[in-house]
Amino acid sequence: MTLSAIIHPMRYARIIISLLVILLTACAVPAGGGSGQSSSQPQTTAYIENKGSDTIVNLALAWAETYQGARPDVRISVTGGGSGTGLAALINGTVDIANASRQIKQEELDQARANGVEPVEFIVARDAIAVIVHPDNPVSRLTLRQLSDIYSGKINNWTEVGGEDRPIVRLSRETNSGTHVYFLETVIRLGDKTNTTLFSMDTLLLPSSEGIINEVRQNPNAIGYDGLGYVPDDLKIIAVAEAEGGPYVLPGISTVNDKSYPVARDLYMYTAGQPAGAVKDYLDWILSSEAQAIVAELGFVPILADAP
Amino acid sequence: MAQKKLNWQEFFIPRLIKASGYSAILFVALIFFFLLREGLPALTEVKLGDLFAVRWYPIESHFGILPLITGSLIVTLGAMLIAIPFGIGTAVFMSEIAPRWLREILKPLVELLGGLPSVVLGFLGILVLSPYLRVFLDLPTGLTALAGALLLGGIAVPTIVSIAEDALDAVPYSYREGAWAMGATRWQTIWRVTLPAARSGVLTAIMLGVGRTIGETMAVMMVTGNAPVLAIALTSLFHPVRTMTATIAAEMGEVANGSVHYHVLFFIGLVLFLISLVVNVTASSVVFKSKKRAERVLS
Numbered sequence: 001m002t003l004s005a006i007i008h009p010m011r012y013a014r015i016i017i018s019l020l021v022i023l024l025t026a027c028a029v030p031a032g033g034g035s036g037q038s039s040s041q042p043q044t045t046a047y048i049e050n051k052g053s054d055t056i057v058n059l060a061l062a063w064a065e066t067y068q069g070a071r072p073d074v075r076i077s078v079t080g081g082g083s084g085t086g087l088a089a090l091i092n093g094t095v096d097i098a099n100a101s102r103q104i105k106q107e108e109l110d111q112a113r114a115n116g117v118e119p120v121e122f123i124v125a126r127d128a129i130a131v132i133v134h135p136d137n138p139v140s141r142l143t144l145r146q147l148s149d150i151y152s153g154k155i156n157n158w159t160e161v162g163g164e165d166r167p168i169v170r171l172s173r174e175t176n177s178g179t180h181v182y183f184l185e186t187v188i189r190l191g192d193k194t195n196t197t198l199f200s201m202d203t204l205l206l207p208s209s210e211g212i213i214n215e216v217r218q219n220p221n222a223i224g225y226d227g228l229g230y231v232p233d234d235l236k237i238i239a240v241a242e243a244e245g246g247p248y249v250l251p252g253i254s255t256v257n258d259k260s261y262p263v264a265r266d267l268y269m270y271t272a273g274q275p276a277g278a279v280k281d282y283l284d285w286i287l288s289s290e291a292q293a294i295v296a297e298l299g300f301v302p303i304l305a306d307a308p
Numbered sequence: 309m310a311q312k313k314l315n316w317q318e319f320f321i322p323r324l325i326k327a328s329g330y331s332a333i334l335f336v337a338l339i340f341f342f343l344l345r346e347g348l349p350a351l352t353e354v355k356l357g358d359l360f361a362v363r364w365y366p367i368e369s370h371f372g373i374l375p376l377i378t379g380s381l382i383v384t385l386g387a388m389l390i391a392i393p394f395g396i397g398t399a400v401f402m403s404e405i406a407p408r409w410l411r412e413i414l415k416p417l418v419e420l421l422g423g424l425p426s427v428v429l430g431f432l433g434i435l436v437l438s439p440y441l442r443v444f445l446d447l448p449t450g451l452t453a454l455a456g457a458l459l460l461g462g463i464a465v466p467t468i469v470s471i472a473e474d475a476l477d478a479v480p481y482s483y484r485e486g487a488w489a490m491g492a493t494r495w496q497t498i499w500r501v502t503l504p505a506a507r508s509g510v511l512t513a514i515m516l517g518v519g520r521t522i523g524e525t526m527a528v529m530m531v532t533g534n535a536p537v538l539a540i541a542l543t544s545l546f547h548p549v550r551t552m553t554a555t556i557a558a559e560m561g562e563v564a565n566g567s568v569h570y571h572v573l574f575f576i577g578l579v580l581f582l583i584s585l586v587v588n589v590t591a592s593s594v595v596f597k598s599k600k601r602a603e604r605v606l607s
Contacts (some may be wrong), residue, residue: 081561082561084561084563085561088561088563088564088565091564092565107564107567108564111564111567166448167448168448169448169449174534174558174559175365175366175367175559176558176559176561181367196368198363198365198368198370199365201363201375201535201536201537202535202537202547202548203535204449204451204533204534204535204548205533205534205535205536205550205558206451206533206534207529207530207534207558211434211530214434214435215449215451218439218442219439219442219449219450221448221449222449
């Protein structure tokens with residue numbers, strides 16, 4: 001009697017131990033899989049890790065899908081997280097290509113070099129930052145100076161820029177977003193390097209493009225900004241003038257290419273050192289007219305003049 | 309044979325159990341040590357006055373963490389104001405008032421609610437709660453501390469209900485019978501006898517609720533607007549705030565290992581750790597005291 005009662009717990013112990021073993025092996029397999037596969041099946045499958053800017057992530061996904069369709073021997077994994085995230089991953093050596101919607105910062109470059117990584121820059125597309133408001137907002141055009149005053153907290157009511165008597169709710173991406181940094185430098189500081197104006201403290205920092213679009217869609221007080229490729233049709237895009245009295249320009253492929261729309265920038269991919277092998281083939285393809293056609297389809301601006 | 313097995317078990321199993329018990333201490337110590345190692349350099353890299361300043365803008369080296377601390381505190385406070393009365397009320401109803409069959413239905417439902425991923429609640433918050441709050445309270449935006457507090461209250465309620473209900477349930481039935489025999493009404497019995505008798509368990513429930521609330525990240529990040537504004541007035545509840553957890557979650561992915569920003573984020577983690585330590589120590593000392601008194605009364 002007593003013996004069987006004692007043996008029982010031991011059975012449990014066995015079950016627990018075998019479960020632990022299963023768990024451990026299950027954990028070990030995917031961890032070892034990434035490196036093991038490439039060595040056991042040489043040259044049949046190349047993996048490219050691609051991470052970074054949320055602005056580029058849809059474009060990078062579209063590229064990856066098309067490219068993998070034509071080249072079944074290449075597997076590309078694309079993740080977002082922000083330009084800073086991608087560059088940090090490149091510096092730490094966990095990705096092959098980092099996507100960035102801004103140029104690499106000096107401190108990041110220093111860190112990369114300290115880690116023995118020399119980032120190489122590729123301009124892969126252009127993007128316009130669209131300033132968006134609720135469709136019911138009567139304001140449809142602003143100068144860069146007005147945008148700067150709105151976001152730095154000098155203008156707090158829509159009446160001051162010709163709108164209704166409503167408080168202005170400023171929306172921005174988080175500080176790890178390349179779009180955020182670009183907007184700060186180009187719009188809030190008006191491109192002046194010595195200017196140290198910051199975002200108004202009560203600017204809402206939303207963790208995703210989706211968050212900004214969602215809030216602008218339902219809140220008539222809100223003003224936000226986002227990559228043109230992400231702005232849905234039901235939001236109102238503000239026409240921006242570079243200076244008082246200048247022409248107010250809506251963002252679009254033609255206005256970005258002729259540089260009349262003032263809030264447009266280059267989009268980058270960074271590799272650790274000069275790319276070779278599958279990564280080089282992929283980057284070469286991205287700069288081809290076939291890949292640049294996808295850029296235009298997604299609402300970004302292709303870098304090749306002859307691309308559609 | 310059997311004897312041999314027995315010996316083997318006697319040797320092994322108690323040690324295994326002991327090891328898993330001590331491992332909790334070990335892990336907490338290791339985590340604390342790690343936080344100290346990564347967080348303390350922030351104190352030398354950033355001047356103390358700059359660290360406890362009111363401007364948080366890390367990419368331009370503004371590392372004032374006060375808005376983040378006050379943001380976390382105001383959201384937690386708001387959530388507790390909602391969750392404590394609601395959670396304990398529900399627990400009292402389930403344990404003292406509801407008929408047996410209703411309780412059998414309610415309890416698993418509440419526990420199911422507790423298992424709801426906070427990201428799902430975050431979606432509800434961003435799509436339903438915050439637009440509604442903006443219109444209903446006529447606020448500039450619905451992404452406020454209040455929205456975060458409401459969501460977190462909802463997240464903490466199941467924890468509080470579940471544990472408080474267990475504690476109330478453990479109060480011997482004879483206590484209630486005694487109270488009724490002395491002519492106490494049902495309410496008097498609940499308020500004067502059952503709840504005080506279950507005090508330590510109810511307090512534990514509240515503290516676990518607080519812990520859950522102050523550490524919650526995802527739902528808060530989605531609905532509080534994340535604007536690092538100092539939240540010291542009661543009206544701050546109706547403005548956007550940025551919590552410590554949301555800051556760590558939003559920014560940890562971007563920072564380069566070993567930078568000032570990285571150390572400051574770990575320092576925030578340290579502050580968070582210390583806050584929950586204080587909450588827990590206070591709670592357990594209160595619980596400890598109340599137990600002693602109960603023992604005195606019983607003896």
